[in-house]
Every structure is written in C-alpha cells, then in structure tokens.
Amino acid sequence: MIPFRRLPAVTVAALAVVVALPVAFVLLQAIFPHLATGTFDAPFAAVWPTLSDAATWPLVTDTLRLGMAVALGTALVGGALGALRGLFHVPGARLWDVCFLLPFLVPPYLAALGWMLLLQTGGYAQQLSGIDAGRFLFSLPGLVFVMTLNIFPVVYFAVSRAFATTGSRLADVARVHGASAWRAFARVTLPLALPAFAASLLLAFTMAIEEFGAPAALGARAGFSVLVTSIEARFADWPIDLPGASVLSVVLAAMALLAFVLQHRLAAGKDFETQTGKPVASPARTLGRWRWPVLLGFGCVAMLATAAPLFSILATAFSGTLSGGLSVANLTTSHFAALLAQGAEGLEALATSLSLALGTSLVTGVLGFLCAWCVVKSTMRARVLIDALSLLPHALPGIVVGVGLILAWNLPFWPVTPYNTWGILLLSYSCLLLPYPVRYTSAALRQMAASLEAAARVHGAPSGVTLRRITLPLVMPALGASLMIVFAIASRELVTSLLLAPSGVQTVSIFIWRQFEQGSIGQGMAMGVVSMAVSGTLLMLASRLGGRRQGHA
Numbered sequence: 202m203i204p205f206r207r208l209p210a211v212t213v214a215a216l217a218v219v220v221a222l223p224v225a226f227v228l229l230q231a232i233f234p235h236l237a238t239g240t241f242d243a244p245f246a247a248v249w250p251t252l253s254d255a256a257t258w259p260l261v262t263d264t265l266r267l268g269m270a271v272a273l274g275t276a277l278v279g280g281a282l283g284a285l286r287g288l289f290h291v292p293g294a295r296l297w298d299v300c301f302l303l304p305f306l307v308p309p310y311l312a313a314l315g316w317m318l319l320l321q322t323g324g325y326a327q328q329l330s331g332i333d334a335g336r337f338l339f340s341l342p343g344l345v346f347v348m349t350l351n352i353f354p355v356v357y358f359a360v361s362r363a364f365a366t367t368g369s370r371l372a373d374v375a376r377v378h379g380a381s382a383w384r385a386f387a388r389v390t391l392p393l394a395l396p397a398f399a400a401s402l403l404l405a406f407t408m409a410i411e412e413f414g415a416p417a418a419l420g421a422r423a424g425f426s427v428l429v430t431s432i433e434a435r436f437a438d439w440p441i442d443l444p445g446a447s448v449l450s451v452v453l454a455a456m457a458l459l460a461f462v463l464q465h466r467l468a469a470g471k472d473f474e475t476q477t478g479k480p481v482a483s484p485a486r487t488l489g490r491w492r493w494p495v496l497l498g499f500g501c502v503a504m505l506a507t508a509a510p511l512f513s514i515l516a517t518a519f520s521g522t523l524s525g526g527l528s529v530a531n532l533t534t535s536h537f538a539a540l541l542a543q544g545a546e547g548l549e550a551l552a553t554s555l556s557l558a559l560g561t562s563l564v565t566g567v568l569g570f571l572c573a574w575c576v577v578k579s580t581m582r583a584r585v586l587i588d589a590l591s592l593l594p595h596a597l598p599g600i601v602v603g604v605g606l607i608l609a610w611n612l613p614f615w616p617v618t619p620y621n622t623w624g625i626l627l628l629s630y631s632c633l634l635l636p637y638p639v640r641y642t643s644a645a646l647r648q649m650a651a652s653l654e655a656a657a658r659v660h661g662a663p664s665g666v667t668l669r670r671i672t673l674p675l676v677m678p679a680l681g682a683s684l685m686i687v688f689a690i691a692s693r694e695l696v697t698s699l700l701l702a703p704s705g706v707q708t709v710s711i712f713i714w715r716q717f718e719q720g721s722i723g724q725g726m727a728m729g730v731v732s733m734a735v736s737g738t739l740l741m742l743a744s745r746l747g748g749r750r751q752g753h754a
Contacts, residue, residue, distance in 0.1 A: 223605025274349030279356025287364025310414020411598030569638025
C-alpha cells in the first residue's frame, strides 16, 4: 500500500513515464538526428531537409484539407441531426441513437475495408444494383465521405445533448417578446449549445488528421497521402528514417495542439449560461408536417453509416469466396471455423486484444482517478502540471505516441525496457486513452460536496481511508463509464499496434490488417465480427453489472 502523502509524487512519476517520456523523445529525436546512436551531434540537421522536401508540404496541406473537410461534413450531418434530435420529438429517437452509435464502435479501418468491398468495381453494390462507385470511393471526396460517416456520431451526440439540455424554453420567451423563430434560434438556442458544438468539431478534426486506417486503405489507391501514413512508412520502409519521422510527428502534433489552442481562443469570453439555476428543458416540439422528411433523413444516414458497412462486413465474413458473389451457394461459416480452431492465431490475437484492453482499463482507471483527485481536490503545487500532462494525449495523434515510445525505449542504456514486449502496447494504449477517465472523474469530483470528505475526517478517518471509502465509490459510476470507452477503443486500436507490436504478437487490428494484405479477406472480416460481438457483449455485461451495483447502493 502506497502511503497517502506519496500519492501526488507517484502520480507525477507515472505521468512522466506514460506521457512525458515519449513526447520528450520525439522532440529530442527531431532536434538531434543522431540521438539513437547516443550522441547529440548536428542539432537541427534533419529539420530543414525534412521540411524542405518536395513531398512534405503537400502532406501537410492534404492533412489539413482532409481534417477540415471531415469536420465540415460532420458539422453538416451530425449538427443537423443532433439539433433535430435535441429540440424535437423524433419518432424512434432511442433507436436512432443506437444506430448512430454503432459506426463509432466499428473500427474505422474495418469500416473503410467494408466500404471498399461494397463500392469498388465488382463489389456488392454493383452485384445488387449495377452501381460502380469505385472512382468516387478512391478519391478525396470518397475518403471524406467514409470518414465523415465514421466520425459524425461525435458531433451528433454532443449537439443533441446540448440542445436537449437547453431545450426551447428560453427561445419561447424570446418569441413572446417579438423575435421570429429563426432569430430566437440564432440568438438564444444556438449560442447556448455552441461550446459543445465547437468542442465536438475540434474532436472531429483531430480524429480525422490522426486516423490511419481509412487513409491507408482508400487514400493510397487514390494517390492521396497524409502525414500519418507518411510517418508510418518512414518506420516500415527501408531505410528507416527516425529523424524524418520525428520531425513529421512534431508537425502533426503541432497541428492538433494548434487546433486546441484556436478553439479555446475563439471560445474565450463567449460562454453563455442561464441565470435561473439548474437548466430545465421544455418538452420537445413536435415535427408536424416535417415528420416524414426528418425520418427520411435519419433513415438515409442510418442506412449509409450503419447498415451499408455492416452488411459488407457480414457478407464477406459469411462468403466462401469473393468471386462467388452474393449467392446462397457461396454462404459458409468456414472462416469462423478456421478463426476459432484450437491453437489458431486468430484466437490468440483476440485473447491478446481483450487482455490489453482490460489492462489498459485498469491502468488508466487508477492513474486517471489519481490525476483527477490531485487536480480537483488537492492543493498541491504540481496540480497544474498533472492537469496538463494528463490531458496532453488528447491532442496527440496515436502515431506520435508510437514514435515517441520507440525512440524512448529502444535505447541500449536502459537496464530494463518494455520495448519488444506486450508492455510497450500497454504503455501506448494507456497514454492515448488516459484523458477519458481523467475528464469523466474530474467532472464527478467537482459535483461532489466537500462536506462529505470533511465529515469523514472529523470522525477520525485518515485521508487515505476517506479517499478509498468515500471519494472513490461516489465517482465510480462516472469512472466506470469512462473505462468502458477505454476498453472499446483499446480493443480495436490500429496505428500504434502496427508500429509497436513485437514479433509473434498480434492484436485483433493487426490480424485483420494482415489478412487483407495476404488476401484472406473473409477470415479478416470474420475476426472483425467476432471481436465486435465479444467486445459488445462484455461492455453490455459491465454496464448491467454497474447499473445493478448503483441500484443497490
């Protein structure tokens, strides 16, 4: 048991290993190109050659184009549907929520591969309807289309919850005083939801510029490259270019951090809040004559975002061969049989992913709770540093974290190193996903009355006992919800897995990716179906168990 007074020091030390070390080594390698050989010679020698390379700035501009186009697409789709969901009574609203949640749970690279099988020449769409959309799919608009359908739920849920909280009650007051419906929406309802809308668009932008699977699967065939795929290629292709990859990683991280700073600057001084205490949302309005057009819009998006890629994934998983097409004679379960056979590498990959996801949930849960407590409840001087380090990974693309971990731990002077073991994957997942429990737990701690901890101390409970017996149980529902998100994302993480997985170790994402490279598409899709089913079942059981415990508390 760690003494209570040492918890802040332990938290700072853990953040230094998990977050600060990989970030620092990315910067050091970018500045000192010969760092891997143990020397600091020729500082900045790799910066200008990399930045002045003819291919670098097209990578930067293409990355920005992709990020902004996807953010705009998610704003149009997710913003419009979210506003309708939050302000109006949409028939089957909960069903639409589930439909729009599924694209977020399906791994983006798997969805991209599903779209490829659906729309390419000779794909399922052409077999069923004669439509050949291959030229559209393997282009920038096609890539934006696929990524928008994967990411828009982030904006949809943020906007719908924000509008549902404010409701139309205050807008009704404005209309009573003579404002038109559109003026009341623009001057009252929209400003109240704008912070959540802006934050979700920022998240959509950062998710787009750091996504590897879709640009690698679709962009490569369209001749469209972005920073994340170029960084991965500098590690995967010979000769390996560590300094160049580090410089490009710094550029990509700077773009993500700049987006965060810009969002905060734009939002500064523009927050709106009600002055009547707790927000009370008015009942949702009826759609009236817009009922069927709105339902048609929701249905079309659900068909494109959920039904189409899932149909392609399932059809491929149950098809004997792709050339056999969609026919009863081509149906088979042989891919699942081969996947789950005793001793098969697919079963080992599934077990590895689930174990790493569980381990990541435990590590981020403990560290995230300690970080949140130090920032919200303690008065220690280092709480600002802890807050910055714990939330920094939220602005770091996964490829940057992977590069940093390689540079940090693949050095000869370490007596013990997690490099080339499953531990390096656990470190990468923990770094990337730490902000989720920190944010959720911080919000719960700020809502907890300080008198509860004070009462425990008055009655003689030591600080450690108060933390364990009072504070932790009260924030456990929020912490548990964040850990389910961590588990879901960790079980499908791709880019750092490709960079860091040691020889002989496969995760689900690596297994699927390699099956497609080797031409075993059916078995790869079967693995996708099994992993989504297993992860979904485990998350459902965890959610029900948490609900029962909360009900008995």
